[in-house]
Amino acid sequence: MKNRKFLAASLLIVLALAGCAGEKATKPTAGEEKGATPAETAPATGESAAGASLSDREKQRRAELLAQRRVHFAFDSSSIDDEARAIIEAHAANLVANPQIKVSLEGNCDERGTREYNLALGERRAQAVEKMMKVLGVAGNRIKTVSYGEEKPLCQEHNESCWRQNRRAEIVYQ
Amino acid sequence: MHLSFRWIAVTVMLLWSFSARAVLTIEITRGVETGTPIAIVPFGWDGPVKPGQNVSDIVEADLARSGRFAVQPRKDFISTPHEDKDVVFKDWRILKSEALVIGSIRLTAPGKYQVQFRLYDVFKETQLAGFRYNITSDLLRSVAHQISDIIYEKITGEPGAFSTRIAYVTREEPTRTQPVYKLQVADSDGYNAQTVVRSAEPLMSPAWSPDGNRLAYVSFEDKRSKVYVQNLTDGHRELLAEFSGINSAPAWSPDGTRLALTLSRDGNAEIYVMLLNSRALKRLTFDPAIDTEPSWSPDGRGIIFTSDRAGSPQLYRMDASGGSAERLTFDGDYNARASYAADGKSITFVSRTQGGFHIAVMRLDNKTTQILTDTSLDESPSFAPNGRMIIYATEVRGRGVLASVSADGRVRQLFKFEEGDVREPAWSPYNRKLQYKE
Numbered sequence: 001m002k003n004r005k006f007l008a009a010s011l012l013i014v015l016a017l018a019g020c021a022g023e024k025a026t027k028p029t030a031g032e033e034k035g036a037t038p039a040e041t042a043p044a045t046g047e048s049a050a051g052a053s054l055s056d057r058e059k060q061r062r063a064e065l066l067a068q069r070r071v072h073f074a075f076d077s078s079s080i081d082d083e084a085r086a087i088i089e090a091h092a093a094n095l096v097a098n099p100q101i102k103v104s105l106e107g108n109c110d111e112r113g114t115r116e117y118n119l120a121l122g123e124r125r126a127q128a129v130e131k132m133m134k135v136l137g138v139a140g141n142r143i144k145t146v147s148y149g150e151e152k153p154l155c156q157e158h159n160e161s162c163w164r165q166n167r168r169a170e171i172v173y174q
Numbered sequence: 175m176h177l178s179f180r181w182i183a184v185t186v187m188l189l190w191s192f193s194a195r196a197v198l199t200i201e202i203t204r205g206v207e208t209g210t211p212i213a214i215v216p217f218g219w220d221g222p223v224k225p226g227q228n229v230s231d232i233v234e235a236d237l238a239r240s241g242r243f244a245v246q247p248r249k250d251f252i253s254t255p256h257e258d259k260d261v262v263f264k265d266w267r268i269l270k271s272e273a274l275v276i277g278s279i280r281l282t283a284p285g286k287y288q289v290q291f292r293l294y295d296v297f298k299e300t301q302l303a304g305f306r307y308n309i310t311s312d313l314l315r316s317v318a319h320q321i322s323d324i325i326y327e328k329i330t331g332e333p334g335a336f337s338t339r340i341a342y343v344t345r346e347e348p349t350r351t352q353p354v355y356k357l358q359v360a361d362s363d364g365y366n367a368q369t370v371v372r373s374a375e376p377l378m379s380p381a382w383s384p385d386g387n388r389l390a391y392v393s394f395e396d397k398r399s400k401v402y403v404q405n406l407t408d409g410h411r412e413l414l415a416e417f418s419g420i421n422s423a424p425a426w427s428p429d430g431t432r433l434a435l436t437l438s439r440d441g442n443a444e445i446y447v448m449l450l451n452s453r454a455l456k457r458l459t460f461d462p463a464i465d466t467e468p469s470w471s472p473d474g475r476g477i478i479f480t481s482d483r484a485g486s487p488q489l490y491r492m493d494a495s496g497g498s499a500e501r502l503t504f505d506g507d508y509n510a511r512a513s514y515a516a517d518g519k520s521i522t523f524v525s526r527t528q529g530g531f532h533i534a535v536m537r538l539d540n541k542t543t544q545i546l547t548d549t550s551l552d553e554s555p556s557f558a559p560n561g562r563m564i565i566y567a568t569e570v571r572g573r574g575v576l577a578s579v580s581a582d583g584r585v586r587q588l589f590k591f592e593e594g595d596v597r598e599p600a601w602s603p604y605n606r607k608l609q610y611k612e
Contacts, residue, residue, distance in 0.1 A: 076486065076508070112531060114511040114524050114553055115378050115598065116423040116436065117480055117487050119392075119399060120443035120464040123420050127441075146398045147420055151376035158551065158569060 065090035071129060073167045076113065078124040080132060088129055091171050092136035099142075102174040105129045107147040108154075110163035119149035125169045144174075200239060200364065201588045203577075209244040210329050212237060213271040216248065217291070218256030221281030225314055229279060229289060232318035233325070235363065236336045240326060240562070241585025246271050258292060258301070266296045273302075273329055277321075285311050291321050293328055302328045315365060335558035338362045339602040340565060341370070341380040341389055342576060346594035357391055359406060362558075362601075364589050370404060371411075378598055381424045386605045390414070390424035390433060401435055403450075414448065425468045425477075427494070434458075434468035434477055445479055447494070458496035467511045470494065472518040478502065480510040489523060502536070505543065509534070511554065515561040515581075516603075522555040522564050522581075533566050535581060546583040556601045557581070567597040 071084035080088065095101055107122030126145035134140055155162035214237070217230040237243040252265040256278045266274050277291030292304040303324050307317050319336040326334030339359050347353040355377045360367040371377060375394035382389060383403075390403045401421045404411035415421035419438030423445075426433055433448045437455075445459045445468045459465040463483035470477055471494075478491045481499070486507040490499040503509035508526030515521065518538075525534040525543070530550030536543045546564065555566040565578045570588065574595030579586045589596070 076482075111551065113487070113508060113526075114467065114480070116467045117464065117482075117510050119378075119420055119422050120436065120438070120466045123438055123443065124464065145419075148376070148394070149378075149399075151378065151394065156572075158572065 062090050062093070066094055069171045070168045071171070072164060073125055073169070075110070075163070075167065076121065078121065078128040080128055084129075085132070087171075088132050089136060092133045092138050095133065095138045095142065096136070102142045102144070103133075103138075104144045104146060104172040104174055105133075106152075106170040106172060107145065108152055108166060108168050108170070109150045110166040111150050111153060111158070112163065113150075115149055115151070119147050119151075122147035122149045125167075129169045129171070200235070201590060203586045203588055209240075209242050210273060211244045211246060211269075211271050212273040212275065212325075212329070213246040213251065213266055213269060213296075214275045215251065215254050215256070215277075217276075217289075218278035219280075220278065225279060225281075225287060225311060227311075227314035227318065229314055229318040229321070230275070230277060232315060232363070233275065233322045236319060236322035236334075237325060239363070239587060240334075241580050242326065242330050242562075261294065263294070263296055263299045271296050273325070275321075275325060279314075282308065287311060287314065289314070289317050289321075293325050315361065319361065319363075332562065333560045333604075335560040335563065335601075335604075336362055338559060338604060339386070340364075340576075341382065341598075341600045341602065342567075342596055343377045343380065343598040344591070344594050344596050345376075345574070357389070359389070359602075364591075370406065370409075371402075379423055380598060380600045381426055382600055382602045383426050384428055384430045384603055386602050390426065392422045392424070401433075403433075414450075414453070419443075423466050423468060425470055427470050428472055428474045434470060436466040436468070445477070456496070458492065458494075459499075469512050469514055469521070471514055472516055478512045478514070478521060480512070489521075502538075502541065503543075513556045515557045516559050517561055520561075520581075522557060522566075524553050524555065533564060533579060535564070544583060546579045546581075547577075547586070549577075552577075554598050554600075556599065558601050559604050563601075565599045565601050567599055 065087050068087045071087050095103060105126040107126030109118035109122050123145065126147055130143050130145050133143055153166045155165045214230055214234045234245050238245045246269055250269055253262055255261045255276050261276065274294040274296050275291060280288045282288050287309055289307045289309065293302045295302050309317055322336040323334030339361055341357065341359050344356045344358060345353055352374050355373045355375065356369045357371040357377045357380055358367050358369050370389060373393060373395045378392045380389050380391045387407060388403055388405050390401060392399050393402055399420050399422050400413060401415040401424050402411050403414055415435060415437060417437050417439035420443060421437055423436040424433050431450055433450060435446055435448060436443050437446050442462060443464045443466050444457055445465050447456045447458060461481065461483050463481050465479055465481045467480040468477045475494055476491055477494050478489055480487050481490050487510045489502040489509050489512050491502055492499040506526050510524050512521045512523040520535055520537050522533060522535050524531050525545060527545055531552055532545045533547045533552045533555045534543050534545050549568045551569040553567050555564050557564055562581055563578050564581060565576060567574060568577050574597045576589040576596050576599050577587060
């Protein structure tokens with residue numbers, strides 16, 4: 001399992017480096033990554049650039065974090081918790097190490113509350129991630145933010161488990 | 175039976191629509207006993223083939239839906255007059271009908287009809303209204319709604335709002351394909367639905383121009399929010415706002431010359447006013463919080479908006495030229511998306527109470543607030559132009575649906591469309607052009 005995530009993370013970096021923009025990179029589902037064969041032969045280019053001095057365990061943790069492309073938020077909040085912080089830090093390090101990559105941050109909300117307020121809240125979530133990435137050294141011109149408000153839920157049910165999944169910022173490599 | 179339909183679901187199926195797509199049911203989920211008893215005699219018909227639109231049935235459905243009338247069941251009728259000379263008031267006094275409507279439709283030329291109706295006060299034995307319309311067949315539904323408006327006004331003393339339209343957004347997700355979003359406009363009873371915009375990306379926030387001829391809305395067709403204005407007559411549309419960041423929440427000034435909207439082009443969601451002829455922008459809010467959802471007061475002087483400057487979304491009022499804002503809501507941690515009644519005396523908005531999102535009404539003079547709904551995901555309320563009803567979006571068994579509630583909370587209905595989610599309703603202003611009576 002961990003190996004697969006590691007492979008997936010490496011693949012995503014390779015794809016990003018190769019300039020594979022668009023649809024594939026925006027949907028990092030496990031099945032899709034597993035089905036993409038180039039990972040098995042491609043070297044993990046991004047990894048060496050990220051720092052050769054890292055221990056294997058650190059590398060693995062970094063890869064696991066990089067495989068996560070979503071950070072989640074509390075209701076009506078754009079505060080970044082520890083879990084989200086670790087994920088954003090990993091992506092920021094990846095971006096710093098690979099200056100040619102650009103990223104789009106997509107803010108989303110759950111269905112509760114009003115659509116227009118949520119559109120602004122989604123933007124604020126994307127901006128919270130952007131701000132942290134900038135603090136971590138990523139140039140502002142490599143980051144784009146967009147808000148979909150509550151218009152693009154991942155999960156359509158009306159319960160807290162679904163709402164939690166939907167309150168998110170997505171990190172989409174361009 | 176006819177006097178008491180409170181808490182009983184009365185389903186009115188309207189089956190003579192133009193196409194299968196237009197079939198819709200309106201379910202009265204909460205009624206009242208206090209409506210004026212009224213008898214509507216099925217209109218007489220003089221011609222070889224009956225017209226496709228049954229005028230008296232449409233009038234009956236309109237009046238029943240308003241919650242202001244108790245429509246008498248036809249099976250109880252002792253007589254069925256179509257002409258003034260045939261009316262026997264005793265037959266209606268026995269049924270305790272206070273008002274009586276009769277009428278007839280005559281084919282005058284191919285595709286042309288003459289519709290007549292009369293409204294009587296049964297106890298005074300007097301005629302309250304009588305009109306004759308010469309129309310083409312495509313206007314039969316419009317005339318029916320006008321007759322409903324006249325009856326409503328004569329009996330309640332307030333103008334009706336049946337000759338109006340609603341705009342709303344549907345989302346359908348056919349299996350294995352991309353979702354389809356449509357901005358649609360339909361008559362106030364859900365009929366004659368027409369698609370204004372169709373998109374694979376979300377559509378939201380339709381806003382009627384004061385003359386009812388144009389809609390402003392937000393479209394994600396370019397993968398981010400942009401504001402468009404579209405003419406409903408010729409379909410012509412203009413892209414009004416595509417600044418960096420969000421472009422959203424369009425609201426027309428009452429004189430139709432300006433649009434308030436929310437932009438984050440300066441980094442944060444703020445309210446701006448755009449002059450429509452020059453596209454000149456003026457920024458109204460300057461606060462690091464979210465400021466959005468502007469709604470113009472009917473006198474054009476003020477704008478109510480949503481801001482979380484105090485930590486949670488609440489409603490504020492400022493001058494239409496900007497400046498300091500007065501906080502209006504203090505109860506609860508979520509009060510948002512206000513919309514004015516046409517008289518400017520009250521607003522409807524979304525309020526979170528006991529964990530659920532409900533439709534509320536506030537009187538602006540004394541700030542008293544009433545929660546009108548008890549479902550939990552209610553949003554996008556807007557008043558009918560006569561201020562008596564509010565249309566909003568809610569969720570029933572996992573599907574987005576439209577519903578309406580009387581401004582006093584006593585009458586509620588669900589608008590059930592065949593499929594998909596329906597959301598973002600906006601009630602049109604009056605359209606004075608639709609008048610054909612003699």
